[in-house]
Amino acid sequence: PSGWHVPTDEEFTELTTGLGGESVAGNTMKASATDSPSWDGTNSSGFSALPGGRRINLGNFNGVGGYAYFWSSSPSGSNAWFRRLFSDNGQVDRNYSDQRYGVSVRCLKNANAPVVSTNAATSVTDTTATLNASVEDNWLPVTSTGFKWGYASDLSDGVEVAGDALSGDYSADLTDLVTNDSLYFVAYA
Numbered sequence: 001p002s003g004w005h006v007p008t009d010e011e012f013t014e015l016t017t018g019l020g021g022e023s024v025a026g027n028t029m030k031a032s033a034t035d036s037p038s039w040d041g042t043n044s045s046g047f048s049a050l051p052g053g054r055r056i057n058l059g060n061f062n063g064v065g066g067y068a069y070f071w072s073s074s075p076s077g078s079n080a081w082f083r084r085l086f087s088d089n090g091q092v093d094r095n096y097s098d099q100r101y102g103v104s105v106r107c108l109k110n111a112n113a114p115v116v117s118t119n120a121a122t123s124v125t126d127t128t129a130t131l132n133a134s135v136e137d138n139w140l141p142v143t144s145t146g147f148k149w150g151y152a153s154d155l156s157d158g159v160e161v162a163g164d165a166l167s168g169d170y171s172a173d174l175t176d177l178v179t180n181d182s183l184y185f186v187a188y189a
Contacts, residue, residue, distance in 0.1 A: 055102025
């Protein structure tokens with residue numbers, strides 16, 4: 001659907017690495033015995049995989065109840081990469097298969113850049129000002145915030161100063177400003 005995508009092979013690798021590696025990530029990805037419907041994992045990742053098997057040649061199904069298969073969007077020659085989870089262990093298998101096979105997909109929400117709003121300066125005196133802004137992470141984590149400020153309207157003389165928070169409202173205090181000069185600034189994250 002719009003705003004979502006089938007994960008790449010690299011995104012699946014990032015997921016399994018982040019969950020402890022291919023030898024154990026399956027347990028955290030499989031639905032737990034207390035989930036409905038259930039499987040034999042812990043589901044501590046929230047992935048909620050179920051053993052749906054796959055459709056193979058001539059419309060036959062195999063692996064139902066024993067394996068979960070998930071396509072990636074990455075080709076491997078005329079085939080495509082997939083991941084397989086097993087009923088009898090916590091492994092996640094990376095392999096490729098003919099794209100004619102029917103395999104589950106798990107969509108990811110597209111990552112969007114943070115939304116930053118530059119707000120009016122406050123606590124303005126002859127030589128001080130507090131710069132203000134807000135940020136919404138919008139799925140990509142915010143690792144820094146700040147402002148570029150200067151006396152030229154195009155910020156060609158701009159200087160950067162860090163913001164005081166990584167989410168919501170943030171600010172930065174400026175001191176020793178030039179008296180009676182205009183100040184221009186823009187926020188970033």
